[in-house]
Amino acid sequence: MNKIAEYLNTHLVGEVVTNSATRKAYATDGSVLTLTPEMVAFVRRTNDIRKIARFAWQLAEKGHVLGVTARGNGNDTTGAAIGSGIIINFPSHMNTIFEYDAKQKLVRLQPGVTVGTLQNALNLYGTGIPRLRSALSQATLGGVVANCRHALEYIDQVEVVLANGDILQTQALSKRELTKKKGEQSFEGEIYRKLDALIEDNEALISSLASEDEPLDHFGFAAIANVKQKNGSFDLTPLLAGSQGTLAVVSEMILQAEYVDQAPAIVVAAFKEEAHARDAIDALEKLELRDLTYLNGAYVEAASAFGKTYETFETMKNDSGAVGAVLIMTISDLSTHAKHKKLKKIQKVLKPFDAEIIVDEDETVSDLDAMFSLAEWQLNPDDKDTATPPLLEGFSVPLERFEEFNSALVALAKKHHVDLPLYGRPLEEVWYARPQLKLGTVGDKQKVFKLSNDLIQLVQSHAGVPFAASGEGRLHAHQSKALLDEQMVELYRQVKEVFDPLGILNPGVKQPGDVRDTVKLLRSEYVAPAATDFVARF
Ligand SMILES: Cc1cc2nc3c(=O)[nH]c(=O)nc-3n(C[C@H](O)[C@H](O)[C@H](O)COP(=O)(O)OP(=O)(O)OC[C@H]3O[C@@H](n4cnc5c(N)ncnc54)[C@H](O)[C@@H]3O)c2cc1C
Structure with missing residues (x-):
């Protein structure tokens, strides 16, 4: 020893x-x-x-x-x-x-x-x-x-x-x-x-x-x-x-x-078009939501490939056969009456956005809380050579630049020949985007650094903060x-x-x-x- x-x-x-x-x-x-x-x-x-x-x-x-x-x-x-x-x-x-x-x-x-x-x-x-x-x-x-x-x-x-x-x-x-x-x-x-x-x-x-x-x-x-x-x-x-x-x-x-409210209400909204979800976020921002989670349609697709299909999503497929985006909201209030009122307001706000909405007044007894796991299927692909490694986690981009950032992100993904589907917490303006890579190949290994560098620059050029949720650790320490x-x-x-x-x-x-x-x-x-x-x- x-x-x-x-x-x-x-x-x-x-x-x-x-x-x-x-x-x-x-x-x-x-x-x-x-x-x-x-x-x-x-x-x-x-x-x-x-x-x-x-x-x-x-x-x-x-x-x-x-x-x-x-x-x-x-x-x-x-x-x-x-x-x-x-x-x-x-x-x-x-x-x-x-x-x-x-x-x-x-x-x-x-x-x-x-x-x-x-x-x-x-x-x-x-x-x-x-x-x-x-x-x-x-x-x-x-x-x-x-x-x-x-x-x-x-x-x-x-x-x-x-x-x-x-x-x-x-x-x-x-x-x-x-x-x-x-x-x-x-x-x-x-x-x-x-x-x-x-x-x-x-x-x-x-x-x-x-x-x-x-x-x-x-x-x-x-x-x-x-x-x-x-x-x-x-x-x-x-x-x-x-x-x-x-x-x-x-x-x-x-x-x-x-x-804290031990039985928050939960609302899931599926949108045909990603742009509608983004507009809905702007409208929801002013309401008192406890949490708001955003998932790009790619997460829904990955889940359905594993058999996790939901009726709501089926009805919200757009012309290209995919759901645009999903928003998951939780609403809490120690007063049941006030919570109920908030729920009504949210439904009213979401109405113009062509979304399929499901509401449950008590998350703890609802099947809807399983929706929080939607990201799991995309993040853990069922292919032993492919992985979804975290490159830059928890970066922040202000909501007013989100649309512009999202388009630039799609262009960046194209440049590197990867997908970068976004998920995140819009109210905190914190976002995550992981590529699927084959780390056994030299080309994809190189992408780890090239892609993270480009992502950092992209976040900065949209008035964002690259390390908003946690530190640079060992992976990004050389960026100082x-x-x-x-x-x-x-x-x-x-x-x-x-x-x-x-x-x-x-x-x-x-x-x-x-x-x-x-x-x-x-x-x-x-x-x-x-x-x-x-x-x-x-
Ligand atoms: C999908 C996903 C999303 C995530 N989102 C976030 C996020 O939004 N914000 C965020 O911060 N993290 C996030 N993380 C990362 C992770 O959840 C956090 O870093 C979490 O805090 C790690 O907890 P842990 O116990 O695993 O800590 P570890 O990974 O074991 O340690 C984390 C760091 O804390 C240090 N540390 C641990 N214990 C101590 C101690 N007792 N004293 C001093 N230092 C200590 C370690 O040295 C290390 O630097 C995310 C991870 C995933 C997979």
Whole structure:
């Protein structure tokens, strides 16, 4: 056995494993990349994480970097949940919901708890976390918080293990508290001192990033703009959320739940023409929908090839024999009467758009909720040589440019000889488009990078944000020079250095690199993680 693993096993309560089957199982995530770790640690206590970090820190001081990659269920689509060093696995043992304060609706839990488990537990109290509805039910909270800046909406507090093994609990510090923290002779004190100085030295540059508006930019460490407020208060949470395990490892969290309607109504509308669906979105935008999902007709076609045909879709086939697009809406309100009124309004708004509409007043007892899985059939083709790898996930394009963008996307797909059917969440202006590729062929392997580069440019030229739902990870880290100016690259490098001076935490992720190194990590066949084989929600 590997000497390091043996040493760690004697000091950890959890298990450190080096057998090839385990290492192989953790060599891939939801991305097109692969990287085999030296070992996998199934941690059981926060102290286990601290010991691993402390050990890696001491090793790095002697010149040997053992990368530490925190990992939930490995659904990450950018190669941020793989690493060549030690993988810290959370779902196996650190998956406890400790307590729920029903009065304040606060829940304290470990990072290995999945979104589905947490929502089910909260539902028992009539509460939930609305933002998490768009996350995969198999994703862990550690993964979601580390991947997504939107998590700030419901994070009350996070506890993290720092690169040297120390613990830090995030909280909003007043100006006075910050001064006190900066005076502490610890790594935590050093982080506050250095980060505050960095923010002060780069005030003008950072203010060019500051924006309260969505969509949030997840590239680099743009959240540095949200750490220090005008009144001098200081909070590290915005920087840690969305940092993809590159600044610290989340070991515990307290999240804020709220009352939610447990039986939302659901409406499915199928349109003959895609253009009608787009016009309907404009009209629906003003109504109070809980969620709105858009699926291009290609998803309906793929589903029917697997035998999933629906009468509604049959009647909505256009001259070319296909459905144009489908919209799935959920409507919630704690008052049944108000919900009913909203439903009526939606039906009225949809009337002029030549759509077949089905309505169910209670999603939980309706067969319509199965429609959320429509994307599954397109994303997992039944052909062992063909795959639908995620290239650029969760990009944002403003609704007013959507039509124009959609036409440009069709042209781009033609140029690369692929299909790029769109699905997404129009109200959040977040979109997904995956091509079907044969990754065993050199031509299609090259398309991974050519197509993602073109997609990024297309999104930008339509006033969009390429990384609106999650970060660049490992797959797109090399884009930093193309997307950022030199000063910003340097600022982000310094942010990383403040938290991780020895480069231990998730090396290669969110750090500028050479695209040729990323190309070497390309898989020759893409299989989505088992947890996402069936996309329950997206
Ligand atoms: C169809 C589809 C749609 C998706 N849509 C979205 C979307 O809209 N928004 C979005 O954000 N993601 C999206 N994803 C990606 C995926 O669902 C999320 O990344 C999810 O959060 C991953 O959870 P996980 O448990 O699998 O995390 P992992 O994939 O295991 O890890 C994700 C990242 O978090 C880090 N991490 C995990 N645990 C910790 C921890 N305890 N401390 C520090 N870092 C940690 C990892 O190092 C990695 O960088 C989508 C995926 C699919 C397949």
